[in-house]
Amino acid sequence: MSMKKIASLLGVAAVLVGLSACGNSNKKTSSDAKESKTLTVLLSEEPSKTNALNNAFKKWAKETGNKLKTVVIPYDDQLTKFPLMLKNKDVPDIVATTRLMMLYPDEFTDLSKKMDTSIFDEKALKVINQDYTDTKVLGAPNQYTLSCYFYNKDAFKKAGITAPTVDNPWTLDELYANAERLKRDGDVKYGLAVDFSRARYDNLMYSNGGSMVKKDGKTFDVTINSNKNVKTLQKFISLNKSGVMPEVIWTGGSSDNPADYFKNGDVGIYLSGTWNYEPLNTDVSKFDFGVMPSPKGSEQQSVISGGSSLAIPKSAKNSKLAVQFLKWLYKDKNLKEYLTNDKGISFVKDVSYVDKDPDVAADYKILQSELDHVTDQFLVDEQSQWRNYLDNEYRDYLKQAVSGEMSAKGALDAFAQDLSKKSDWAVK
Amino acid sequence: MKKNKSSILLTTISVVSALLILFPIVWLILSSFKPSSELFSYPLRLFPKNFTIDHYKSVISGGFFGYIYNSLFLAVVGTIITLAISAMCGYALAIYRDSIKYTNLVFGVFLLGTLIPGETLTISQFSVISFMGLYNNIWGVILPVVTTTTGIFMYRQYYMSVPMSFVEAARIDGASELYIFRKIMLPLAKSTTVTLTLFSVMWRWNDYILPLLVLSDQKKYTIQIAIKNFIGNTGVDWNSILAASVISIIPITVLFMILQKYIVGTDTASGDKG
Amino acid sequence: MQKRKNRMSHAFWMLIFPSGLLFFVFFIIPLILNIILSFTNYDGWKTMNFIGLSNYQEALTDSRFYSALLKTFIYAIVNLPFKVIIPLLLAVLLTSDKVKFKTFSRTAIYIPVLLSSLVVGITINWMFSQEYGLINFLIQQLGGQPVAWGRQPALATFIISLASTWASTGFYMIIYIGAINNISHDVYEAAEIDGVSAWQRLLKITIPLLMPTTFLVTLLSTVNLLKEYALIQGVTQGGPGTSTTFVIQYIFDKGFNQSLYGYAAAMSVVIMIIFAVIAFIQFKVNEGGEFTK
Structure with missing residues (x-):
């Protein structure tokens, strides 16, 4: 009797242990299933119905009779998750990413050997892949983005401000002064809002001639805590303090997003990026908005370019299929359709996209011209790949400066020390 | 009589506390039926002006x-x-x-x-x-x-x-x-x-x-x-x-x-x- | 007799086995692994060299680690009374014969307990958003200025505390209700006959008799407050500045965001020791209490 019970208990234990074994076999069958042509795609956010990339994948699958399996992992989580996937030999066939190939260069296929990568605009290719030394092409661009200034046309009208033109841009001081005026007379709560991202803030630094690092022979010097940069940050802080900018965005501690503020008509000028053009175009109905050229600081105008690309991990099971997709995507007809859906700036030589709506087309003309204002300082900073070390930390220091926990100088000094320690570059 | 009074008072305190605790969830639920144009527009309203289940449809x-x-x-x-x-x-x-x-x-x-x-x-x-x-x-x-x-x-x-x-x-x-x-x-x-x-x-x-x-x-x-x-x-x-x-x-x-x-x-x- | 002892011993280990095995595999082994990692410079990928005590030396001289720890302690100490007293008062109220609609009130108070930290964060953000939140709207309707909830460290900490208490009150209240129901009615009746006022009965009878439960609630709340992470991630992400970056979040940032897994492991070992000491002290203060009886 009692033995029987013990046996049944052992049975429970056996089931528990067996579960792990059963787990294994499950896994095997799922990888067997991949033999039929299914392309596993890693995206960074839940695709909306109008998501150009996702729709391109769908169209390709339909045309070629292949199947798709989409996995969504946000950029931040990708950094944690991707090495785990590699270790478990469970990588997607194609990855839409901004940073993974930079962090794990050995794990991705050199696309220049698989397809004609000379079709890509060279500058775009370098900026998007953040690769300035290698001849390898680890990612095929799928989005080329620029930081850009959106403005509320109605608020400008109310405050009696005329938007600057490509030939006659504002100075940074004019930008700040007009932001104050907008807050006063433009019937908006905030004159200026800047995304909570260092890639937006840094434009202010670059336009005043500052930089993160300077090239010193083969190595770099850390220059982030230069006087120029401290002054730029101090001005930024004072604009936050005086309420011209929504302070809560840059102090952290809130999930408020300046894009919502702008969409709701509460912001005069909004420093964001070209990828927000399409969402704003769909969501903004209460007022007219436009884009304006970047303002000139003490040195120059500045935009920061970036983007995302499609990369194929070396250990991907269906890498051939992934290459096949890339070749399909960059065919003239498909690419034009893709760019039109994405309302993106072209990253392929001789292919550009002109919107049917004349207002939109005019805005794109401005954006296209902004491409010239990618600064040398930015390119040097990118070459140093400092972000491999301390990307989030930089923004955290800026956040602490805006929140008043540290002084502008204190924050930049501390970050310079951290960066120097991690990278072995001297602080100059 | 006195007992009745304190009963009303204590019941009121407990029901009000319960409603206060429940309220954020009620607000979440009511907001989820508002069209996107109403979500962020002042003045806020407790009930959606144009009741919609579109968000649910799209999520599902x-x-x-x-x-x-x-x-x-x-x-x-x-x-x-x-x-x-x-x-x-x-x-x-x-x-x-x-x-x-x-x-x-x-x-x-x-x-x-x-x-x-x-x-x-x-x-x-x-x-x-x-x-x-x-x-x-x-x-x-x-x-x-x-x-x-x-x-x-x-x-x-x-x-x-x-x-x-x-x-x-x-x-x-x-x-x-x-x-x-x-x-x-x-x-x-x-x-x-x-x-x-x-x-x-x-x-x-x-x-x-x-x-x-x-x-x-x-x-x-x-x-x-x-x-x-x-x-x-x-x-x-x-x-x-x-x-x-x-x-x-x-x-x-x-x-x-x-x-x-x-x-x-x-x-x-x-x-x-x- | 010996045979019976053997039989009992068999049964005992048999019954313990499944929990014991899973606990060993998924808790004890990772715990040991974590201690090993704390002596390495593991980066979550390919680098993993033993570097002795360096991580510990760094942790003990890391001023940010100390500041995160300090903030965590302050947060736990300030919030602890609310975590214990509010559920206690509600439980007393909702076991009183004079109160009506008890089932409704208990149910309503319990519902927030059911939400995930993620959804609690979303709900609270939705209430307290600076520009479009309901609370700021109401303040403005009443003629006030909108409050910058995320801007002031104290206010941001207040929001987290509010969210945390909101999401746990029902849970601890139910523990108290169970305990109050177990107190014999005779005690109250005797006191009532002696003319002891309701307030005195609460202070002199209910609260002392609930001491073991209060100990349990205090211990659980302390540990949970010290461990607070997911909620903060959902509400303030540690801001403004780093004013709500508590110690677990600091460890996570170092580990996951900066790939300093070895260092994060070392800090987590330090934290475990500190937590264990705190729990031990609480045990001692309670002289064993219910746990070991």
Whole structure:
């Protein structure tokens, strides 16, 4: 009797242990299933119905009779998750990413050997892949983005401000002064809002001639805590303090997003990026908005370019299929359709996209011209790949400066020390 | 008369506190039926001006039911295992406390489980999971978390309050140890079982970090991951996230309503709580 | 007799086995692994060299680690009374014969407990958003200025505390209700006959008799407050500045965001020791209490 019970208990234990074994076999069958042509795609956010990339994948699958399996992992989580996937030999066939190939260069296929990568605009290719030394092409661009200034046309009208033109841009001081005026007379709560991202803030630094690092022979010097940069940050802080900018965005501690503020008509000028053009175009109905050229600081105008690309991990099971997709995507007809859906700036030589709506087309003309204002300082900073070390930390220091926990100088000094320690570059 | 007055006063205080506590959820639910143009427009209104279920439609058409199914599976299977092993363990720790030497030591080891912030063990836990081949496997999300010190503790507490004479009497009748546990003692602990069922379902339903690390197949994603993914790269998709949050609350609340009289007791309940 | 002892011993280990095995595999092994990692410079990928005590030396001289710890302690100490007293008062209220609609009130108070940290974060953010939140709207309707919830460290900490208490009150209230129901009615009746006022009965009878439960609630709340992570991630992400970056989040940032897994492991070992000491002290203060009886 009692033995029987013990046996049944052992049975429970056996089931528990067996579960792990059963787990294994499950896994095997799922990888067997991949033999039929299914392309596993890693995206960074839940695709909306109008998501150009996702729709391109769908169209390709339909045309070629292949199947798709989409996995969504946000950029931040990708950094944690991707090495785990590699270790478990469970990588997607194609990855839409901004940073993974930079962090794990050995794990991705050199696309220049698989397809004609000379079709890509060279500058775009370098900026998007953040690769300035290698001849390898680890990612095929799928989005080329620029930081850009959106403005509320109605608020400008109310405050009696005329938007600057490509030939006659504002100075940074004019930008700040007009932001104050907008807050006063433009019937908006905030004159200026800047995304909570260092890639937006840094434009202010670059336009005043500052930089993160300077090239010193083969190595770099850390220059982030230069006087120029401290002054730029101090001005930024004072604009936050005086309420011209929504302070809560840059102090952290809130999930408020300046894009919502702008969409709701509460912001005069909004420093964001070209990828927000399409969402704003769909969501903004209460007022007219436009884009304006970047303002000139003490040195120059500045935009920061970036983007995302499609990369194929070396250990991907269906890498051939992934290459096949890339070749399909960059065919003239498909690419034009893709760019039109994405309302993106072209990253392929001789292919550009002109919107049917004349207002939109005019805005794109401005954006296209902004491409010239990618600064040398930015390119040097990118070459140093400092972000491999301390990307989030930089923004955290800026956040602490805006929140008043540290002084502008204190924050930049501390970050310079951290960066120097991690990278072995001297602080100059 | 005086008694009546204080009764009204105390009832009012309790009902008002309850409504205040409930209100944020009501606000969440009402907001989820507002069209996107109303979400951010001042003046805010309690009820939607143009009632819409579009957000729900779009969330559901994005495959949300699949995630609900996964979470349900995880919760149900995980809870069954948790109940079985916690009852066994808690019972043993209570009933044999005088006859087996190491019971308190064993219990002490389990108590470690509540003191140590499990979150900090995530990475090492993951290494074990992938070593066992449970990566991207639903069992890799279930098995690591089914042992809960709280569950063991609850059963142990309960069985400590049961007079040992119950067990002794059964032993004298010749019942085996495991028979006593299964047929006599386990049914006694009904209220503990119900309470732990709710806790366990709630924990599994709300798990986030482990599923995020272990599962890499969208089809296996759980509801919490799906909600998190509405927080996009360029901002929160409030329309979807509100609707998704409301959907995520429904199943667990329904379960709670069913078990509610065991958990919170009823107006007349007194002294029958285990 | 010996035979019976053997049988009991068999049954004991048999019953312990499933929990014990799973606990060993998924908790004890990771715990040991974590301690090993704390002596390495593991980066979550390919680098993993033993570097002795360096991580510990760094942790003990890391001023940010200390500041995160300090903030965590302050947060836990300030919040602890609310975590214990509010559920206690509600439980007393909702077991009183004079109160009506008890089932409704208990149920309503319990519902927030059911929500995940993620959804709690979403709900609270939705209420307290600076620009479009309901609370600021109401303040403005009443003629006030909108409050910058995320801007002031104290306010941001207040929001987290509110969220945390909101989501846990029902849970601890139910524990108290169970305990109050177990107190014999005779005690109250005797006191009532002696003319002891209701307030005195609460202070002199109910609260002292609930001491073991209060100990349990205090211990659980302390540990949970010290461990607070997911909620903060959902509400303030540690801001403004780093004013709500508590210790678990700091460890996570170092581990996951900066790939310093070895260092994060070392800090987590330090934290475990500190937590264990705190729990031990609480045990001692309670002289064993319910746990070891």
